Amino acid sequence: MGVLKGACVIGQSGGPTSVINASAYGVIKTALESDVITNVYGASHGIIGILNDELYDMSKEDPEELKLLLNTPSSELGSCRYKIADPDVDDTDYKKLLEIFKKYDIRYFFYNGGNDSMDTCNKVSRYMEKMGYECRVIGVPKTIDNDLFGTDHCPGFGSAAKYIATSVAEVSRDNRVYPTGSVTIIEIMGRHAGWLAGAAALASVCGEGPDLIYLPETVFDMDKFLTDLTKIYKEKKNCLVAVSEGVRYADGSFVSEAKTSATDGFGHAQLGGLAAILANVVKEKTGAKVRGIELSLLQRAGAHLASQTDIDEAFMAGKVAVEKAVEGVTGMMIGFERDMSSGSYECKYILVPLASVANAENTVPLAWINEEGNGVTQEFIDYALPLIQGENSRVTENGLPKFAKLKKIKAE
Amino acid sequence: MGVLKGACVIGQSGGPTSVINASAYGVIKTALESDVITNVYGASHGIIGILNDELYDMSKEDPEELKLLLNTPSSELGSCRYKIADPDVDDTDYKKLLEIFKKYDIRYFFYNGGNDSMDTCNKVSRYMEKMGYECRVIGVPKTIDNDLFGTDHCPGFGSAAKYIATSVAEVSRDNRVYPTGSVTIIEIMGRHAGWLAGAAALASVCGEGPDLIYLPETVFDMDKFLTDLTKIYKEKKNCLVAVSEGVRYADGSFVSEAKTSATDGFGHAQLGGLAAILANVVKEKTGAKVRGIELSLLQRAGAHLASQTDIDEAFMAGKVAVEKAVEGVTGMMIGFERDMSSGSYECKYILVPLASVANAENTVPLAWINEEGNGVTQEFIDYALPLIQGENSRVTENGLPKFAKLKKIKAE
Numbered sequence: 001m002g003v004l005k006g007a008c009v010i011g012q013s014g015g016p017t018s019v020i021n022a023s024a025y026g027v028i029k030t031a032l033e034s035d036v037i038t039n040v041y042g043a044s045h046g047i048i049g050i051l052n053d054e055l056y057d058m059s060k061e062d063p064e065e066l067k068l069l070l071n072t073p074s075s076e077l078g079s080c081r082y083k084i085a086d087p088d089v090d091d092t093d094y095k096k097l098l099e100i101f102k103k104y105d106i107r108y109f110f111y112n113g114g115n116d117s118m119d120t121c122n123k124v125s126r127y128m129e130k131m132g133y134e135c136r137v138i139g140v141p142k143t144i145d146n147d148l149f150g151t152d153h154c155p156g157f158g159s160a161a162k163y164i165a166t167s168v169a170e171v172s173r174d175n176r177v178y179p180t181g182s183v184t185i186i187e188i189m190g191r192h193a194g195w196l197a198g199a200a201a202l203a204s205v206c207g208e209g210p211d212l213i214y215l216p217e218t219v220f221d222m223d224k225f226l227t228d229l230t231k232i233y234k235e236k237k238n239c240l241v242a243v244s245e246g247v248r249y250a251d252g253s254f255v256s257e258a259k260t261s262a263t264d265g266f267g268h269a270q271l272g273g274l275a276a277i278l279a280n281v282v283k284e285k286t287g288a289k290v291r292g293i294e295l296s297l298l299q300r301a302g303a304h305l306a307s308q309t310d311i312d313e314a315f316m317a318g319k320v321a322v323e324k325a326v327e328g329v330t331g332m333m334i335g336f337e338r339d340m341s342s343g344s345y346e347c348k349y350i351l352v353p354l355a356s357v358a359n360a361e362n363t364v365p366l367a368w369i370n371e372e373g374n375g376v377t378q379e380f381i382d383y384a385l386p387l388i389q390g391e392n393s394r395v396t397e398n399g400l401p402k403f404a405k406l407k408k409i410k411a412e
Numbered sequence: 413m414g415v416l417k418g419a420c421v422i423g424q425s426g427g428p429t430s431v432i433n434a435s436a437y438g439v440i441k442t443a444l445e446s447d448v449i450t451n452v453y454g455a456s457h458g459i460i461g462i463l464n465d466e467l468y469d470m471s472k473e474d475p476e477e478l479k480l481l482l483n484t485p486s487s488e489l490g491s492c493r494y495k496i497a498d499p500d501v502d503d504t505d506y507k508k509l510l511e512i513f514k515k516y517d518i519r520y521f522f523y524n525g526g527n528d529s530m531d532t533c534n535k536v537s538r539y540m541e542k543m544g545y546e547c548r549v550i551g552v553p554k555t556i557d558n559d560l561f562g563t564d565h566c567p568g569f570g571s572a573a574k575y576i577a578t579s580v581a582e583v584s585r586d587n588r589v590y591p592t593g594s595v596t597i598i599e600i601m602g603r604h605a606g607w608l609a610g611a612a613a614l615a616s617v618c619g620e621g622p623d624l625i626y627l628p629e630t631v632f633d634m635d636k637f638l639t640d641l642t643k644i645y646k647e648k649k650n651c652l653v654a655v656s657e658g659v660r661y662a663d664g665s666f667v668s669e670a671k672t673s674a675t676d677g678f679g680h681a682q683l684g685g686l687a688a689i690l691a692n693v694v695k696e697k698t699g700a701k702v703r704g705i706e707l708s709l710l711q712r713a714g715a716h717l718a719s720q721t722d723i724d725e726a727f728m729a730g731k732v733a734v735e736k737a738v739e740g741v742t743g744m745m746i747g748f749e750r751d752m753s754s755g756s757y758e759c760k761y762i763l764v765p766l767a768s769v770a771n772a773e774n775t776v777p778l779a780w781i782n783e784e785g786n787g788v789t790q791e792f793i794d795y796a797l798p799l800i801q802g803e804n805s806r807v808t809e810n811g812l813p814k815f816a817k818l819k820k821i822k823a824e
Contacts, residue, residue, distance in 0.1 A: 016589050045591045074585035081590065162811060169813055170713035173486035177428050178493065179457045184709065206812040276688065293708045297596065301582035304717065307811060388811040399574060399719060399800040400618040401581055 004134060006107025007039035008322070009055060012075035012142075013046040013082075013113035013120070017156030018163070018303040019314035020112055020142045021076050021404065025069035026318020027110045027140065028058050036326055037108060041411050045078035046113070047120060051096050055104065055411040068404035070311055071394035073303035075112075076404055084120045087127045094127045101128070101135060104411065108136050108325050112318070114143035114154075115359055118333055122354035125331045136325040139333035139354055140317050144300045146195035149360035150352035151335030155317055156300075158310030158387030161199035163302040164188060164242075164295065165388060168200045169208035171293065172240050180289065181237035183229065183282055187275035187294040191246040192216055193363045196299070198376045199384055200242030211239045216246035217364050218373040220255050225278075226285050228374050233286055245274055304401060308390025313347055320349045333357050338386075345386035416546060417448050418519025420734070421462060422470075423455035424487035424554075425494075425525035425532065429568030430575075430715040431726035432524055432554045433488050433816065437481035438730020439522045439552060440470050448738055449520060453823050457490035458525070459532060463508050467516065467823040480816035482723055483806035485715035487524075488816055496532045499539045506539045513540070513547060516823065520548050520737050524730070526555035526566075530745055531770035537743045548737040551745035551766055552729050556712045558607035561772035562764035563747030567729055568712075570722030570799030573611035575714035576600060576654075576707065577800060580612045581620035583705065584652050592701065593649035595641065595694055599687035599706040603658040604628055605775045608711070610788045611796055612654030623651045628658035629776050630785040632667050637690075638697050640786050645698055657686055657706075716813060720802025725759055732761045745769050750798075757798035 010027045012020055024042070031040040040058040043049035056077070058066075069076060087094045100106070109128075111121045118139045125137035141148050146157035168186060175184040190196040194215025203209045211232045214220055232239045247255050256274035275292030283290045317334045324332070335352040338345065368380040395402040422439045424432055436454070443452040452470040455461035468489070470478075481488060499506045512518070521540075523533045530551045537549035553560050558569035580598060587596040602608040606627025615621045623644045626632055644651045659667050668686035687704030695702045729746045736744070747764040750757065780792040807814040 016586055048591060072585070073582050074589045076585075078591065079589045081592075165812060166716055167710055167714075169815070170485050170715060171709050173484070173488075173815065174428055174709045174713040177486045177491045179460060179490065180493075202812065205810050206814065207817065208815070273688070276685070291708060293710065294706070296703060296705045297583050297586045298579055298705065298710070301586040302579075303582060304578055385810060390811065391808055396803055398617050398797060399802065400577060400614065402618065403581070403585065403620070405619065 003036050004107050004136065005036050005038060006105045007041060008037050008108030008110065009041040009043055009050060009106050010077070010110040010112060011043035011046040011049065012077050012079050013111060013117040014079060014143065015300060016074040016079055017142050017144050017300055018073045018159040018306040019155050019310050021069040021072045022311045022314035023112050023140045023142060023155055023318040024077060025066060026315040027322055028066060030319045030322040032059060034322065034326055039104065041104060041106070042077045046080040047082050047084060048080045049078065050100050051093060053100055056406070056408045057411045060409040061406055065404050065406060068395060068402060070315065071303055071306065071392060071401070072403040073301040076406060083116065084123055087123055091127070094124070097124060098128070098131060098133060101133065107134060110138050110140055110321050112140040112142055114145070114148060115361065118354055119358035122331070122358045125354060136330040138321040138325050138329065139357065140321045141333055141335065144196060145190050145193050147193040147362050148357060149362045150333065150357050152338045153336055153387055155310060155314035157195060159302070159306035160196055160299050161202060161384055162307045162388035163299050163305045164196060164199045165202035166305055167295065168203040168210055168240070168242060169206055172203060172208040172210070175240050176238045181233065183233060183239045183241070183286070183288045183290040185241045185243060185275050185278050185282070185290065185292045186210070187243055187245055187273060187292065189295065189299060190216065190244045192361060194244050195364055197242055197244035198364055198380050201376045201381055202384055202388060205381065205385060210242040212241045212374045213376060214243040214247050214374060215364055215369055216244045216248060217366060218369055219250045220247040222281065226282070228372070229282060230286055233288060243274060243278065247274070304394060306392050307388045308392045309387060311392055316349065324351065415448050416519050416548065417450060418517045419451035419453060420449050420520030420522060421453040421455050421467060421518050422489070422522040422524060423458040423461065424489050424491050425458040425523060425529040426491060426555065427712060428486040428491055429554050429556050429712055430485045430571040430718040431567050431722050433481040433484045434723045434726035435524050435552045435554060435567055435730040436489060437478060438727040439734055440478060442731045442734040444471060446734065446738055451516065453516060453518070454489045458492040459494050459496060460492045461490065462512050463505060465512055468818070468820045469823045472821040473818055477816050477818060480807060480814060482727065483715055483718065483804060483813070484815040485713045488818060495528065496535055499535055503539070506536070509536060510540070510543060510545060513545065519546060522550055522552055522733050524552040524554055526557070526560060527771055527773065530766055534743070534766035534770045537766060548742040550733040550737050550741065551769065552733045553745055553747065556608060557602050557605050559605040559774045560769060561774045562745065562769050564750040565748055565799055567722060567726035569607060571714070571718035572608055572711050573614060573796055574719045574800035575711050575717045576608060576611045577614035578717055579707065580615040580622055580652070580654060581618055584615060584620040584622070587652050588650045593645065595645060595651045595653070595698070595700045595702040597653045597655060597687050597690050597694070597702065597704045598622070599655055599657055599685060599704065601707065601711055602628065602656045604773060606656050607776055609654055609656035610776055610792050613788045613793055614796055614800060617793065617797060622654040624653045624786045625788060626655040626659050626786060627776055627781055628656045628660060629778060630781055631662045632659040634693065638694070640784070641694060642698055645700055655686060655690065659686070716806060718804050719800045720804045721799055723804055728761065736763065
């Protein structure tokens with residue numbers, strides 16, 4: 001491949017994470033330092049910003065402010081959830097994209113997101129190729145859910161896992177403080193994959209693990225749950241439960257959406273989510289003091305607890321994306337491969353064809369869930385533990401986080 | 413006062429905080445080093461442990477493990493919520509206490525808790541005096557609610573405030589990530605006092621403050637709330653709300669317990685707490701994407717974000733309690749006085765008569781709440797900001813917190 005001179009654009013898409021900005025920084029910093037990339041643009045709210053011609057000139061930003069992206073949660077360029085059409089069905093958006101790419105001489109497109117975003121990436125890549133417009137397209141992965149196909153793990157997961165494990169450990173101490181007994185149910189994100197709920201088990205490494213963990217990969221049985229819980233509660237006078245928001249009954253319906261379930265005894269819509277529903281069922285059944293806690297946005301925004309390993313890898317994914325694109329790679333997502341050959345964890349990048357990633361889903365292997373379906377195995381812990389290592393060196397000011405505040409000057 | 417030789421006991425009581433163990437460590441370490449204190453006992457689950465003759469010998473603990481108490485959340489000795497009778501009405505418990513005190517030659521009683529615990533402390537102090545049993549009784553304050561009377565602020569508040577402000581700042585970034593708009597409502601502890609809800613405003617110091625804050629000190633008006641919120645949402649396409657769990661309607665009823673409120677349109681009990689109730693009302697009214705987040709136990713257990721200022725002061729409160737008791741002080745709580753004479757914040761201890769603290773409540777001055785009743789003034793921020801300063805130096809292992817694990821060897 002020859003040298004391809006031109007501008008690049010980076011967009012962020014889907015639900016944010018604690019480290020998606022570290023990936024963006026990896027792209028932006030590396031692109032700004034490149035000899036062949038002529039301009040570096042950030043798209044406002046992902047693909048929508050490109051379609052609306054809302055691009056920011058990253059060269060106008062203060063380098064020190066950009067560096068703060070390493071510890072700034074959420075998607076600083078703005079995100080979107082925009083499902084782009086199949087170009088063979090409707091190429092309106094693609095024509096517009098091509099127009100904007102030509103306007104700014106964009107020859108590099110980096111898209112920072114999850115499953116859907118890799119699908120977008122793949123479609124854009126194919127369209128540009130079909131139209132004979134030379135443009136190198138690379139996907140930069142992110143998702144707290146860790147469900148991206150073709151990679152050992154995904155930037156964003158390690159930090160959310162560290163947040164979850166630390167919070168579970170802390171709440172575990174609180175849950176057993178009174179002699180009168182107490183049950184706490186912690187609801188964790190991950191609608192289709194149980195990686196995050198499983199991460200609660202990491203707290204067991206410091207002796208504070210939950211008693212029961214339920215993942216969406218196995219069928220949720222309310223009676224079995226109540227039996228398991230009651231047994232533990234009777235023995236210990238307390239019980240800590242971690243449960244994925246995505247757990248479902250045998251008929252496929254989400255427990256969180258149960259409206260007329262005989263087992264929970266309610267005939268109306270629940271407002272408070274799964275943790276509140278389960279807390280109420282347990283309260284009725286056991287008479288215990290029960291709290292439901294939903295980690296909600298906290299777990300994906302908790303940058304103060306981001307794992308340094310995750311930050312470093314997220315940055316590397318962005319950096320390698322630019323380096324590989326400049327070398328001529330296109331139509332790929334940056335993925336990770338785990339190397340344990342030295343005896344300790346090392347992470348190496350790999351290139352994964354976008355077409356293979358798009359819309360595939362990587363769930364927790366059933367062999368990593370215990371036989372009772374209420375916990376994970378040591379294999380799961382061995383897998384996840386390296387990803388939460390390293391206390392980050394975030395910048396604080398006045399005892400508060402100092403997040404990046406970009407000037408976002410519109411590209412000319 | 414002469415030298416009083418004898419043993420001491422420390423008990424922890426009420427809802428735990430991130431730093432109540434730092435106070436316990438202040439007591440235990442100082443007492444172990446004292447020449448006149450012969451034995452140092454920890455009571456299992458506060459006053460209940462004394463009544464049940466369940467005391468742990470603190471001299472049997474590893475000093476390094478005890479030191480980990482500085483960063484260990486919850487009450488490591490165990491807590492209780494035990495309302496002791498008035499000794500003039502029923503002196504059963506007091507007789508038992510005296511029996512145990514005599515058995516172990518306990519001459520120093522340190523009680524680490526909030527309002528109710530100071531009441532217990534006061535009653536025990538008066539009873540022992542009446543019975544002619546020389547015993548010095550000192551209260552060591554704790555509460556995240558910051559509602560203790562007679563002290564500028566209370567150990568536990570600063571750390572919870574730092575957790576809240578940091579979490580609000582992080583969620584604030586997440587709340588405005590999509591172009592489609594979003595409302596997030598964060599429910600914060602503090603049933604009668606709005607110090608913690610007000611602490612959400614500290615996030616404004618780093619430019620990420622909530623748009624609206626509601627404290628229990630003012631009447632909550634659902635229509636006014638919806639008007640305020642809708643105005644902001646229309647302007648900005650997003651809105652971040654912090655609300656105390658204790659907000660009440662003009663008739664005195666808790667908004668969180670509203671069962672038949674015409675304004676929220678529901679005729680049944682809500683499960684998910686205040687945030688879920690308000691989220692649903694806002695969703696119906698505005699059609700916006702709304703999330704309710706309840707910080708729940710996370711805010712009082714979040715030791716990883718404890719303010720070093722708070723940890724230091726909590727330790728000092730315990731240390732001074734022992735020093736003063738040894739000097740002859742009794743019937744007092746250790747309180748704090750703020751000294752700004754050097755131009756910057758300094759904290760000095762004071763002695764507050766237990767009788768004046770017991771069952772009194774310190775709420776947010778109305779002058780520190782804005783005229784609209786939906787935010788706090790700069791005075792509030794100036795008051796609270798010094799208390800969240802200092803990143804703590806907690807010990808981690810395997811990327812997880814390393815909490816104190818005491819051996820808890822029963823006293824002989």
